[in-house]
Amino acid sequence: MGVPTRRSQDTATQSEEVGVVEADVDDEAVTPAGAWSHLVAGGVPLAFGVVMMLGSINLGLGSPTSPQPGLWPFALSVLLIALSIGLLVGRGRFGPCESFGSGTLTVIAGVGSIAAFTILLPLIGFEIPAIVLAAFWLKILGQESWRVVAMVPILCTAAFHLLFVEGLGVAIPHLFSF
Amino acid sequence: MDIFNGIASGFEVVFQPNNLLYCLIGVVIGMLIGVLPGLGTVATISVLLPITFGLPPETAIIMIAGIFYGAQYGGTITSVLLRLPGEASAVVTTFDGYQMARRGRAGAALGIAAIGSFIGGTLAIVGLSLLAPVVAAFALDFGPPEYAVLALAGILLVSSFGSGSAWKCIVSATIGLLMASVGRDLFTGVDRFTLDSPQLADGIDFAALVMGLFGLGEVLYDLERRIKGNSAPTPKVKNAWITGTDWVQSRMAIARGTLIGFILGVLPGGGATLSSMVSYAAEKRAAKDPSRFGKGAIEGVAGPESANNAAATSSFIPLLTLGIPANATMAIIYGALLLQGIAPGPQLISEHPDVFWGVIDSMWIGNILLLIMSIPLVRLFIKILQVRASIMAPITVMIILIGAYSVRNSIFDLWIVIAFGLLGFLMKKFGFEPGPLVLAFVLGNLLETSFRQSLQLLDGSLFGFFARPISGTLLVLMIAVPFLVMAVRLFLRKRVAQTDLQKEYENA
Numbered sequence: 001m002g003v004p005t006r007r008s009q010d011t012a013t014q015s016e017e018v019g020v021v022e023a024d025v026d027d028e029a030v031t032p033a034g035a036w037s038h039l040v041a042g043g044v045p046l047a048f049g050v051v052m053m054l055g056s057i058n059l060g061l062g063s064p065t066s067p068q069p070g071l072w073p074f075a076l077s078v079l080l081i082a083l084s085i086g087l088l089v090g091r092g093r094f095g096p097c098e099s100f101g102s103g104t105l106t107v108i109a110g111v112g113s114i115a116a117f118t119i120l121l122p123l124i125g126f127e128i129p130a131i132v133l134a135a136f137w138l139k140i141l142g143q144e145s146w147r148v149v150a151m152v153p154i155l156c157t158a159a160f161h162l163l164f165v166e167g168l169g170v171a172i173p174h175l176f177s178f
Numbered sequence: 179m180d181i182f183n184g185i186a187s188g189f190e191v192v193f194q195p196n197n198l199l200y201c202l203i204g205v206v207i208g209m210l211i212g213v214l215p216g217l218g219t220v221a222t223i224s225v226l227l228p229i230t231f232g233l234p235p236e237t238a239i240i241m242i243a244g245i246f247y248g249a250q251y252g253g254t255i256t257s258v259l260l261r262l263p264g265e266a267s268a269v270v271t272t273f274d275g276y277q278m279a280r281r282g283r284a285g286a287a288l289g290i291a292a293i294g295s296f297i298g299g300t301l302a303i304v305g306l307s308l309l310a311p312v313v314a315a316f317a318l319d320f321g322p323p324e325y326a327v328l329a330l331a332g333i334l335l336v337s338s339f340g341s342g343s344a345w346k347c348i349v350s351a352t353i354g355l356l357m358a359s360v361g362r363d364l365f366t367g368v369d370r371f372t373l374d375s376p377q378l379a380d381g382i383d384f385a386a387l388v389m390g391l392f393g394l395g396e397v398l399y400d401l402e403r404r405i406k407g408n409s410a411p412t413p414k415v416k417n418a419w420i421t422g423t424d425w426v427q428s429r430m431a432i433a434r435g436t437l438i439g440f441i442l443g444v445l446p447g448g449g450a451t452l453s454s455m456v457s458y459a460a461e462k463r464a465a466k467d468p469s470r471f472g473k474g475a476i477e478g479v480a481g482p483e484s485a486n487n488a489a490a491t492s493s494f495i496p497l498l499t500l501g502i503p504a505n506a507t508m509a510i511i512y513g514a515l516l517l518q519g520i521a522p523g524p525q526l527i528s529e530h531p532d533v534f535w536g537v538i539d540s541m542w543i544g545n546i547l548l549l550i551m552s553i554p555l556v557r558l559f560i561k562i563l564q565v566r567a568s569i570m571a572p573i574t575v576m577i578i579l580i581g582a583y584s585v586r587n588s589i590f591d592l593w594i595v596i597a598f599g600l601l602g603f604l605m606k607k608f609g610f611e612p613g614p615l616v617l618a619f620v621l622g623n624l625l626e627t628s629f630r631q632s633l634q635l636l637d638g639s640l641f642g643f644f645a646r647p648i649s650g651t652l653l654v655l656m657i658a659v660p661f662l663v664m665a666v667r668l669f670l671r672k673r674v675a676q677t678d679l680q681k682e683y684e685n686a
Contacts, residue, residue: 041608045349052356055371064638069363069370072626073356080352086345095343095609103402110401110575111600114394117579118592126580134572141401142568156573160580168232170584 037097042087049080106141113137125175130157181311184527188535191236192543197536200237204244205544209551211245212252212265213562217574219249219265220506220613221396224388225574227514228581231385235518236536239511243537244544246507247299247490250450251548254291254483255559258284259415267450267486270458274471274478281474289420290428290476291483292552298436298484299545302491305440307538310527313499317524320500322631323642323649329625331656332502333618335446342611350605354615357382358622365630377590384513385585387619390595391612392506393578395602397571402603415556428480431461435484443489445659446496446504450489452666457485459670491541497522498534501624506613509620516620 052073059070087094113136120129134153138144144152164170165177191197211222223242230238253268258275271291278287320328333355337347360371361381372378435457442453461481462471471478493504501523503509515522520530527534551559582595602612636642644650 037608041346041610045353048353048356052371059368059370064633067365067630067633069366069368072630073359073370076352076356076359080349080356083345083349083352087349090345094345097608098606100607101402107398107402107603110398111596114575114579114596114599118589118596121579121583121592122589130576130580134576137572137575138569142566142571144566144568148569152569152572156576160576164580164584168229168584170580171587172580172583 032096033099035091037099038090038092039088041097042084042090045080046084046088049077049084053077053081110137110141122173125173127157127161127175130160181307184311184531184535185307185539187531188537188539191532191536192240192539197237197240197540198543200233200241201244201540201544202547204241205248205251205547205551208245208248208250209252209548209559210562212249213255213559214565214570217393217396217570219246220510221392222249223507223510224385224392225578225581227385227388227510228585230514231517231585235515235520235530236533238514238518239533239537240540240544242507242511242514243494243541247487247541247544248548250487250490251292251295251552252559254295255288255552255556256563258287258291258479259560260563265450267454267489269451270454270482271479273458274473274475277472277474278476278479283474284415286420286424286476287479288415288556289553290424290480292549293420294428294432294435294480294484295487295552296545296549297432298439298486298488299491299548300542301436302440302443302488303538303541303545306491306495306541310495310499310534310538313495314524314527317500320524320648321646322628322635323646324652325628326625326632327643327649327652327656328500328502329621329628331652332446332496332504333614333621333625334656335659336505336617337614343609346610347614350610350612351614351618354618355622355625357387357615358619359626364623364627375590377588382619383586383591383594384517384620386582386591386594387598388510388513388616389578389582390598391602391605391616393574394595394599395606395612397574397578398599398603399606400567401571415560419553424476428476430464431457431477431481432484434460434464435481436488438481439485439488440492442485443492444495444504446502449493449504450486452663453485453489454482455670456666457481494538498526498537499524501526503617503620506616509613509617513620 056070056074056077059073060068061071061074062068064071113133117129117133131153134156135149138152139146139149161174164172165174192201207222207226208219211217211219217225223245226242226245230242233241249265250267253263253265254271254275256262257268257271258279261272261276263269263272275287275291278284317324333351334348337344337351358381360378361369362379363370369379435453438457438460439450439453442456443449445452458471458478458481461475461477462468465471465475465477493508496502496504497508497512501512501521503512512522515533520526520533578595579592582591583589585591605612605615632643636645643653
């Protein structure tokens with residue numbers, strides 16, 4: 001687990017500027033989303049169920065005593081379709097959905113950076129993408145100080161290199177080894 | 179006297195230096211993540227799954243189990259000091275624990291929680307040691323119809339009394355079952371839904387699925403809410419210790435909590451969470467002056483903390499004896515065992531006694547280690563509260579990515595992780611629990627195989643399930659238990675301030 005002592009020292013010096021952010025988050029109730037969200041919550045499983053049902057029929061159904069490969073997924077997709085229609089009809093009677101806010105952009109950026117890491121990994125090894133990924137998450141997504149950004153990515157990547165490449169001998173693409 | 183031989187042989191396993199070390203690593207990680215913001219138990223175990231593949235099975239499970247019950251201890255610290263329950267089962271502890279801390283009694287709250295957890299945990303191990311072999315012996319006679327019903331019951335019960343809407347939980351479980359059907363059909367050898375990809379011929383990789391759904395999904399979910407950290411001022415704690423009066427006040431609460439936790443923990447679903455709520459309600463009822471509750475009553479910490487630890491321990495019973503995981507963590511342990519080539523079930527005790535007894539006995543050691551850590555070292559763990567989630571998040575992401583790659587050296591698995599990470603995030607946004615999906619995913623093969631075998635056995639008749647004594651009884655129980663749970667919940671709604679509880683829950 002990373003480098004806890006260094007990080008906590010660092011945190012101690014900055015605790016005032018962060019203040020009681022957590023308390024604010026705690027009090028802030030999750031905003032429920034509008035009616036469209038229940039359409040999505042029911043519609044997407046419905047679409048998945050229909051696709052899987054068609055796929056199952058394609059595989060062949062057979063009979064209960066001599067089933068073909070499609071029978072079991074067919075039964076499940078019929079169940080899923082029925083349940084999803086229930087969700088659509090029930091509109092939010094089955095629990096709330098959360099609205100998407102500005103934070104959603106952060107998530108998209110986060111996923112994009114992970115996808116970039118995955119594309120770069122086989123090309124140039126894990127070290128440089130890992131440092132860039134961590135720096136991006138700390139500075140852009142986490143709004144950490146430059147001091148944290150200067151230390152954590154390099155220390156962590158070095159630790160992972162030692163642990164996975166040198167220690168466990170994992171065959172992950174890497175730049176060098178000792 | 180087989181049981182005592184078993185217990186003795188288990189200690190031989192535990193006292194191997196390697197196993198002791200991983201037990202220690204497990205409980206320390208558990209305690210840390212219980213305290214640290216962001217990652218929960220299930221997420222952490224998912225993220226660390228690749229590391230366990232290199233270990234012998236008993237060592238791997240000893241470590242995972244340590245993380246699981248260690249987190250129960252750690253979660254208490256944040257509940258008491260910051261009113262931030264790390265786990266749903268620690269929500270109840272915030273009611274009186276936080277109030278005690280505000281009145282300068284944080285040390286007593288943490289002390290009684292540690293002692294209660296220890297007593298609850300260790301007594302439950304005794305119960306587990308005595309009961310598990312009996313259940314396993316009984317289950318040896320089970321045929322495919324019994325297993326089909328058991329697996330179905332496990333999935334349905336987890337859906338019906340986990341947190342969140344039961345309907346959505348069942349949707350999530352059905353999707354999990356469908357995902358389990360991806361890959362080669364075990365009966366006919368035909369590839370199903372593999373999109374002609376050779377990487378999917380063996381099905382969706384379990385480790386990649388849980389690392390995405392629980393690990394990355396949780397990181398993304400936290401990222402969206404921009405939880406920056408826990409730097410709220412922490413109350414001062416001098417010492418986690420209690421007075422004689424505290425002990426006299428809480429000893430009966432600990433005893434009741436342990437019993438409640440042990441019984442409810444065996445049931446699939448939110449055993450630890452439910453039992454801590456029931457214990458709180460029971461203590462409030464038993465108290466001479468119920469108005470003290472919510473204002474720093476020590477029984478309100480002692481009872482629920484004992485209960486959730488006892489429940490965490492007894493939730494191993496269905497997994498180790500029937501091969502039916504009772505919650506999301508057990509589902510991951512189930513998956514980890516399968517990946518090690520061990521099928522959990524009634525034959526586990528005779529075929530792999532080292533795993534069975536080693537894991538059970540390791541809990542004694544783990545609980546002792548936790549007691550040692552949570553009383554004198556409590557101040558050290560409070561320091562860790564200062565680490566912000568914005569720093570933990572990228573480190574977690576890196577562990578997930580490198581770990582997921584290392585399982586099969588496959589870039590394809592990384593894309594699976596990303597896809598399931600997004601799915602996990604969206605599921606949480608739209609109010610679906612990922613837990614039932616994973617549980618159904620791991621039980622999918624067992625359910626399909628036993629269901630198809632049963633249909634052949636019973637000539638295609640669904641009524642045949644009712645005609646067999648064991649499967650029939652289980653079916654009836656399966657229908658009855660959700661009603662029972664509903665009754666308990668209604669009762670709790672009147673007793674405890676349910677609105678607060680529900681609100682805390684959804685945030686947890």
